Amino acid sequence: MKRNLYIGIDGGATKTKVRIEDADGCLLTEAQSGPGTIRTNVSKAWYAIIDGIQTALHKIDLDLYDQTHHYHVGLGLAGTEVAESCEEFLSQAHPFASIALKSDAYTACLGAHQGKEGGIIIIGTGTIGLKIEKGVVTTVGGWGFPHDDEGSGAWLGMEAIRLTLESIDHRREPSDFSKAIFRHFKKDLDHMVTWSNQALPTHFAELAPIVVEYVKRKNPDAIHLVERAGVAIARTYDALVKQSTLPKLPVSLLGGLSHSIEPWLPKRIRTRCKPPQGDATQGAILMIKKSEGFIV
Amino acid sequence: MKRNLYIGIDGGATKTKVRIEDADGCLLTEAQSGPGTIRTNVSKAWYAIIDGIQTALHKIDLDLYDQTHHYHVGLGLAGTEVAESCEEFLSQAHPFASIALKSDAYTACLGAHQGKEGGIIIIGTGTIGLKIEKGVVTTVGGWGFPHDDEGSGAWLGMEAIRLTLESIDHRREPSDFSKAIFRHFKKDLDHMVTWSNQALPTHFAELAPIVVEYVKRKNPDAIHLVERAGVAIARTYDALVKQSTLPKLPVSLLGGLSHSIEPWLPKRIRTRCKPPQGDATQGAILMIKKSEGFIV
Incomplete structure (x- = not known):
């Protein structure tokens, strides 16, 4: 046998x-x-x-x-x-x-x-919330980029490019963070623009570690981005809980960026999330x- | 001859x-x-x-x-x-x-x-600011979509899709506006998602007239979008003026969406803009x- x-x-x-x-x-x-x-x-x-x-x-x-x-x-x-x-x-x-x-x-x-009932929010290249209750699957987000996936690595990278371009053409003040993004492209504007116009979500997501680095350095531009990501993820969390029949739906945060975004979630959510x-x-x-x- | x-x-x-x-x-x-x-x-x-x-x-x-x-x-x-x-x-x-x-x-x-010195801001499928002074050209924005072009028709359409998807999966309350966008796709979520994942900027921009329509109907979601567009265009205007040596740089608003966004610009800008x-x-x-x- x-x-x-x-x-x-x-x-x-x-x-x-x-x-x-x-x-x-x-x-x-x-x-x-x-x-x-x-x-x-x-x-x-x-x-x-x-x-x-x-x-x-x-x-x-x-x-x-x-x-x-x-x-x-x-x-x-x-x-x-x-x-x-x-x-x-x-x-x-x-x-x-x-x-x-x-x-x-x-x-x-x-x-x-x-295999038990519960939900997850994945914060990686993209972002999606999903829960399984009585065999029924409910998803929130994950509809694709750039029209969804707010708070994901791809979104963080795209927003990093946006504010760097804005700092280059005088729409906003440059910061250490926008300068670091520009240095990533060897301060070559043509290269950065051509790259951005061809970038897939995975490419934009490659810039997320620079965002995380400048959050650690307390750069206001970078902090503003993870704050916005936190708001987006909080809305995903609330949408999952709203649709749950469980009094306390267990939810885990997953994905490469979950540890970087978690501190920017409201405390009520941080204390409820459990490790996978x-x-x-x-x-x-x-x-x-x-x-x-x-x-x- | x-x-x-x-x-x-x-x-x-x-x-x-x-x-x-x-x-x-x-x-x-x-x-x-x-x-x-x-x-x-x-x-x-x-x-x-x-x-x-x-x-x-x-x-x-x-x-x-x-x-x-x-x-x-x-x-x-x-x-x-x-x-x-x-x-x-x-x-x-x-x-x-x-x-x-x-x-x-x-x-x-x-x-x-x-042919004289002055600036323009085009608000169409994309958006760009440009001025010519002493033969020198300065541009603001227009670096491409989705990482730039905030306030453009493509951007309005993308944001319209974003909030419609969010209203479908319980991240936000549905409104007459999000319902109108969903009706545009015959309330077929698969169709809307597939379309969005393949949409070029010109495709997203096709949704801009629905935004404009619901601004007229005083829908708060649609108004919030044109308000954000107004902020983006105001920053483009300010970046052009900041880089000008003329005491009063003449600026014209151009493009299919200029008349829809103009009312949402600060008064100091509205009164300064002159017709092309x-x-x-x-x-x-x-x-x-x-x-x-x-x-x-």
């Missing part, structure tokens, strides 16, 4: 994370590979996923194509809001015994609350085990 | 306007054709320009390829901030006796002040006449 292994995939805009557990929930191996979002390129995402799984399996002397194992894969991928991408993804041939696909936000929520109990790869494993009937 | 005719071109993101004058400055004919911006497609812009000129000439029984005329063309085109596009444009073979190329904002400023004396095609003719030494 074949042995069942459970693979959790967290596929985002910049990287794919892989976690492999046995039937008892013991971690066997982990790995990382390239971008796993299906928003733009489904084949590239599949390649990154297969590549990451192979890397993880080789660490424990297994192979995706051996005949001694059943591999069950839970996939939490960015870009699942694009219906055609999901269809295309699921229509591909694959070597797995079973697969289940949801958004990376969904599996992050499952992981954060170990697991990550999106663990959530993806919970999902595939559930969909295969191994857990209820 | 060949007769000299002067052609002024105003090439924007949505259309190209053509004006043809004789050496005495008498208007002979006018026409319009497709988009004349060189930001994305130089050949398409050349095609629109040639097409528009032919249409105008045929109205007065002339042809671009007859041998009895010298055609001198002043071109004010959107997209000239992209250096490669300018080079590519100017490297094309053409049937004209002479050409001169500058941005559509530059020729609009020449036209507005009949001519349009960008007239400015383009002034430019080519000047570059050919016919006027100083």
Whole structure:
């Protein structure tokens, strides 16, 4: 009889994370590979996923194509809001015994609350709020950039460019922060403008660490940006809670920028947020085990 | 001896306007054709320009390829901030006796002040401030969307989408305005989100008339947007004036949205703005006449 292994995939805009557990929930191996979002390129995402799984399996002397194992894969991928991408993804041939696909936000929520009811707000390149209650998923935000995603890394980077351009053409006073952004482009205005006109959300998000750095240095321009981000995230939080039937919906803040924005949230929210109990790869494993009937 | 005719071109993101004058400055004919911006497609812009000129000439029984005329063309085109596009444009073979190329904002400023010193603020799909003093050009804004162009039609449309999405997922209260935007998309959220994720600045700007309509209906959400646009335009105005050596820099507001935003500018600005004396095609003719030494 074949042995069942459970693979959790967290596929985002910049990287794919892989976690492999046995039937008892013991971690066997982990790995990382390239971008796993299906928003733009489904084949590239599949390649990154297969590549990451192979890397993880080789660490424990297994192979995706051996005949001694059943591999069950839970996939939490960015870009699942694009219906055609999901269809295309699921229509591909694959070597797995079973697969289940949801958004990376969904599996992050499952992981954060170990499959129990609760909500999350992810503050990364983009930002989204999501809660799961009685199996029903509710999302707030995450509709895309630049018309949504306020408070995200992409938004912080775009606003940093905006105020730097304004300081260059005399619409506002320059500050140490706007000067630092300009230095990032080697004080080459043509370069900065061309870059901005072609920048994807992930590119704008690369500037977020400069914002965070100048918040630490108490620069008023940078502080004003994280204050605005805090207001946006607070509204996402309130929208999740407003739609909840739980007296105290547990909410976790996730994503690379969550620690930088958290201090700028109202105290009532800061004191209510709880640390995540697991990550999106663990959530993806919970999902595939559930969909295969191994857990209820 | 060949007769000299002067052609002024105003090439924007949505259309190209053509004006043809004789050496005495008498208007002979006018026409319009497709988009004349060189930001994305130089050949398409050349095609629109040639097409528009032919249409105008045929109205007065002339042809671009007859041998009895010298055609001198002043071109004010959107997209000239992209250096490669300018080079590519100017490297094309053409049937004209002479050409001169500058941005559509530059020729609009020449036209507005009949070649004299002054400034303009264009509030259209995008927004830019520009002044010409002693032959020196100074620009404010116009660095591109979404990281600049605050207060423009594209920006108004993007912000309209933002608050509509927020009203749908419970981050803010719905209003008649957000409902009107949603109705524009036939209340189809998937459609609205897909459209937004693919929208170019010109597409977002198509929503600006709905904003203007709901400002007239005194909707607080719509009013808040034009108030913010007014603040952005006021900063552009102040940046132009700050960099001027003239005691009273004459400034004209131009562009399809200028009349909608003007009431939301501070009174000190409203009373200082003066109506344009001519349009960008007239400015383009002034430019080519000047570059050919016919006027100083």
